Amino acid sequence: MGIEKVEKVYLVGFQEVQEKLLERLQQEEIIHLDYPSREDISYTEPSINKEIEKAINVLSLYEEKKFLEEIFTEPYFLKKDQFYAVNAHSLKETVKAILNLASQKESLSSKIKSIEEKISLLSGYIFIECSWQEFNSLKYISLIFIKIKPRQRTYLKDFFKEKKVFVKQIAFCDKEEIWAIVGEKSEIENILKEKIILPLELPLSIWEEYPDKNVPQTIASLKKQIFFLKKQAENIDKEIRKQLSYKDKLMIVYDFFLNEEFKNSIEKSTLKTKRLFFLKGWILSSQREKFAKLIEEFKDKVYFRMAPPLPEEVVPTKLKNKKFINPFSIIVNMYGAPHPHSLDPTPFVAPFFFLFVGLCISDAGYGVLLSFFSLYILKRKKLTEGAKNFFSLLFCLGISTFLVGLILGGFFGINLPFKMIDILKHPFPFLIFCFLLGYFQVLFGIVLKIYLEFKNKNYQKTLLNTSWFTLLISSVGFFIFKFTIFKILSFISILGIIVFASSAKNIFVHTGVGLYELYGITKYFSDVLSYSRLLALGMATGVIAMVINLLAKMSFKANILGAIGALGILIGGHVFNFLINLMSGFIHSARLQFVEFFSKFFELGEEFFQPLRIHTRYTHITEE
């Protein structure tokens, strides 16, 4: 439990072994490098990787995945020796072939798309049964088409009666009629000048391409073209599917090049003389021997020296916890690295977070569901270290939810017979309970602060926080029990706060700072009130679950179809309620830790201890 001891190390060696050394350090994951500056190791993706990435993306389009696999993609695990074993250069041809196929496919698709657009344009003119040649060969007469609404019919008939043209209704189109009008060129021109009618614009440019065909024939031949193009596309699809087996190798090669580039960028960023390089970093004290052994491999080429950190340097933080509470370190990781001179809050966060999430979800059935689901994922799926921790955490939270659910007596919204507390009927005592939990956690935070200040020999702050602690205890004690002793203690505490708030010599400044510090009492009030969310979220889960059951019951009573619907309501409703409450339960509980608890004692450090490791994107490198 706690924060591991980390030591500073300087390395000097000959440049010819630098790459090999970095490779070994990556493999052993032993050193947290202290780069001259973070920006120096920003690096561009190697150009070959852009092609490989494209090829991987093409292949992943062809992978058949179920919906759930889309969301929970299992990481690709790889042993270290496999990582170095792939022949990167042999795959260049494969990448080329895949990209070639993909570009062929793309050009086919765009061809198909443009032909489909042509068809959809032409399909509005299937009534034209003459070819472009015939249409174009008209010298003395004109043919135009107009689209009219039924109510315009009589008016237009009268209109055309007086003209020397031949008019015929030739088709219907969405309740509108298409009329063909034939007449001498000059006559038609005169009619158009009157602007009574507007001729349809014909798709001349497409029609022109097939001069000897009328519109329906043109469409048919275009469709034939699409058919052949689609067949070609299918063949290409088949070819690409044949390459699917290369996807894993491509991912490894991508990561291999990525890692090479990463190593290069570190090499570039290191301080150098003509022949030597210089590195500094941090190692765990517990791994000192292992580190020395590793350097021994580079006999007479690399030397190292341990040294205490400089006063202004902040050592990276490495948390070390028992397996049992390790999942809860996720909460601390989200917040940031604790200062190495402070303490690891994981064991203190664990019980509160465990209880709070349980209170927020507060349904035994959902607890069982959560635990079994996480257990299933843990047992059945290959997971990274972080994911394993996360699902272990969910498993624990499931247990807590189950236990709280038993006490509050809800099982998928059904009231259990042995309900101990009915928060719907008597919410007030439970609200007080939530405030008490908050009060306790806030006090606990102050105790941790007192401990830390004492440990760091900051006695004034120790006394200040002790005064706060006694004030919070005695004032609440007086409020409940009305003992005079609490009243006296409260006044002493207030005095203590004013006295220890500042070290200023000027009495007015000192008192002013003290009074301002005392004003901080409002913060403690709002902190404790914030815990009311536990009750509200807990109630929300129970009531929504109840409503889902009620709706299902009403649907079930209706008829046979309703009975089937009831099942859908039950399953869909409870899954929805479960997920949404899991989410808000988790986030709200995390917030209570971050804002109400951590603010009392947490001291942020620089960063977590992150040993140099093989840098990958698609694959996960594992130990043996």
Added chain:
Amino acid sequence: MEWGFALAILGGALAVALAGIGSAIGVGISGQASNGVMSENPQIFVPLLLLTALPGTQGVYGFLIGVILMLKLGLLGEAVVKIGFYQGMGILFACLPIALAGLVSGIYQGKVCATGVYMVAKQSKDFVKPLIMAVFVEFYAVLGLLTSLLMLNGIKV
């Protein structure tokens, strides 16, 4: 129908509708941002899903008050209770905290979540931090819910 009963129903309707509007707008804002980001980077679906879903809770809180009211008025069972004018007025007022807090906090939470979506687009591993920021906004809907619940609980019918 009595006046009091109608007022009580109005309260429930406002709770569900206003909080629902807040959530709908909020989820709308964050959902649009998510879709935009996913067009560039489809792999971060899960964090975006969480950020998009978060402003949805206000609507659920409003609905919850609506249902509690329906249970109280006996609308879901056989016997409908009798409610006086002032009692109905009280029930209407008791519904307002979640209705109004839900409406406004839903919209603003949506905005916070949308900016969270943009943050996740750049740093996909840090998605819990914007969630926590968004929860600060949600707290006021939670307080509204709690107040409405306790008030409704206090009105005996």
